[in-house]
Amino acid sequence: MAILDEPIKGLPMAKNYINGEWLESKGEIIDVVNPVTCQPIGRVGISTREEIDAAVKAGQEAYYDWRRTPPVSRCRYLFRMLQLLEDNFEEMSRIQTQEHGKTIDESRGESRRGIENVEVACGIPSLMMGESLEDIASGIDEYLLRVPLGVFGVIGPFNFPFMIPLWSAPYAVATGNTVIIKPSSEVPFSQTKITELAEEAGFPPGVWNMVHGGRTVVNGMLEHPDIQGITFVGSTPVMRDVIYPGCGNTGKRCIAQGGAANILVIMPDCNVDATIPGLLTSFFGNAGQRCLAGQTLVVVGEDNNFYNRFLEKLTDRAKSIIIGNGLDESVQMGPLRDPHKKESVLSFMEVGIKEGATLRLDGRKPKIKGDYPDTCFLGPSILENVHRNMRIVREEIFGPTMGVLRVKTLEEAIEICNESPYHNGHAIFTSSGKNARQFQYDVISGNVGINIGIVAPMAFFPFSGMSGSFMGILHTQGKEAVRFFTESKVCIHRWY
């Protein structure tokens, strides 16, 4: 199979988009590096406080007219954008692969998931409707209106450069707010492309803004009194120590989605052949860099034959995973995003081994398809003899590793899920409805999978999460996003 064409060519500069204008940042300029080749593919500016302030001002000024644009008219912009996203589906997917490293199948999946949010937001005239009741008292009627608030900040992570800002931005603008998106500066080109399409769709200047950068931009958003709320997806420490308290200090609304260390429970009655591909994609897909990736596999029961056969099949499939450039269609797993992330995964593996885990499959020196440096690559690793108190169970690794742990009962497996500091996407694989219900009922997890390895909610459901994985009340996507981006204004009428 041939390697697909790279869409990012000629070291482009990812510019800011403020008030309908493309502006090169006045801040430090850094390289954007393709993790497969380790070569720069473009550049991006680390924007200054003045630049984020300018974007907030633009958003604030555009808000007055945009709020007064009827919802049905605001939707027309989104419908145009939707069409443009479909027209550019393949190019956008390849941009993700080139800047992030994920496989082309994964990028196309990410594109689809992002686009689905624009589709849902196109239904805003229905989704945003309020409520009313006549005669709450004699001759008095009461109405609830959902009204927009102003400027919102959307802070995206590196692992899903295209999709994650779309969990928020389409709903923000559809409900009559304006947005400023801050993509990860490691992967700025996916959002740059989306913003180009937003411009082509004709959003008025100041409605859809994008500012590249790092902490300065984030702090600028948190401290600015004209930003009404922030959605954030990233690490738990940043969520807990920076975003959530920062929003609290300035009275902003906040959706903060953090990390995870998901546990997948295997019952001996599971459909083995159907389960294994689900596990491969959960633990090793996106090189494990998903907040819904499996990290620990808990195999229930004392049947050694089942355990050995299951692990043998799983290991054989994991061993044969093709690692390389995601633009090669035969590749099943790409690199980690950068060498530091690879180092972090390797450190966790070392810790696991020191704490008594044993390597059943060692992915530390992977065979790479094609002539690429191994700087960011790791193969799938499977560690056995893992204990529930080990750091590789309790802390987020964010890499292609699977720790395998054995327990006697489902109750014990659920206990392990519930004692984890993270509760994002635990799952069970079973053919028993009773086991499935018990797991769903007793497990603490924002998203629960039954025979699903990556419990990623569709755009019309909230992307949930609990405790160490989430701070806030409402979630991104669907109706909850509509609630987040609007205030409930209650009006009581009496006419004489």
Added chain:
Amino acid sequence: MQLCTTSETISFSRELEEQTAKYYQEVAGKFPEGKDLLSFAEENRKYIIQIQRAYQSVITDAIEGCFAFQLESEDYLIHTDLPAQTTFKEALQQALTVEETMVSFYTTAAEQSMALMADIPRNFKIVAKKRAVRIEKLRALG
């Protein structure tokens, strides 16, 4: 070569369809009694679009797109050369072999991916079923 990812399986199906379409065009151009086979070439192009559309519409972050198949491409190699001395009967026989191979490809691919994503195997099955009808037509022509 083993086909494991959805992307390469879809690309492989497109190559087969394009190769076969070209063959039918050549046969229709060479033999007056085979001019109706041109419609098969047009159908092939529709199948490419149908499958591509299903793929792009249903592939999401949740499906096992990189691990959905274990097909050997060598099992589905087709011969679509048309030497000058080939008779119409021989061309039809070759077409039958091609079509049987493609039915086998789509059927196996559908079976392998059925538990993982509904639309792609469903479309593979539809194309395989239509091809079975095509095989009957080819037999009738011979």
